[in-house]
């Protein structure tokens with residue numbers, strides 16, 4: 702499959718000590734081909750019962766092409782957790798920490814009782830997923846399902862243990878000696 706094939710040859714750069722892989726789905730560079738985006742969206746659709754989902758939630762930035770594509774296929778609307786504050790009534794700020802960055806994410810547009818699918822491109826340390834789940838909890842939403850395209854490291858296990866939510870992923874990888882290895 703295209704996702705696995707393209708990951709195997711993708712470049713790695715250092716962000717501090719963190720070996721960061723660069724791929725169209727997780728970075729939007731060097732170029733996003735529609736065949737790859739379509740494959741990923743269809744693989745996600747096969748994993749989720751969209752009949753039971755009111756809204757999708759993702760984090761800025763690289764969840765955006767994923768939820769956009771999924772929304773066009775399923776007619777389910779989406780909310781993007783932004784790194785910028787809007788000061789809208791009811792906006793929920795949460796702290797986000799990844800393997801290489803720290804900041805805030807802001808949730809808008811979710812109402813109590815909303816049945817939510819969380820979508821993201823990567824889960825690594827799990828810091829972003831914890832932030833998203835915390836914000837949704839504070840909004841009173843019901844997290845129905847979680848899908849991340851790429852899994853690396855222990856983040857998935859950590860978040861599952863901490864929150865009790867199961868996380869579905871399409872591909873698991875490790876970065877070793879400057880190379881991506883599909884597990």
Ligand SMILES: O=P(O)(O)OC[C@H]1O[C@H](OP(=O)(O)OP(=O)(O)O)[C@H](O)[C@@H]1O
Pocket residue numbers: 727760761762763764798799800802821822823824825826827828829830856
């Ligand atoms: O499991 P974690 O260690 O939290 O890493 C996963 C997060 O890292 C990336 O986002 P990033 O904050 O780099 O933003 P970007 O989408 O703008 O690249 C990715 O899109 C995930 O949201």
Ligand SMILES: Nc1nc2[nH]cnc2c(=O)[nH]1
Pocket residue numbers: 720721722723724727728799800823824825826
């Ligand atoms: N593109 C990309 N996104 C990430 N998010 C968390 N880790 C990574 C990584 O290594 N590469």
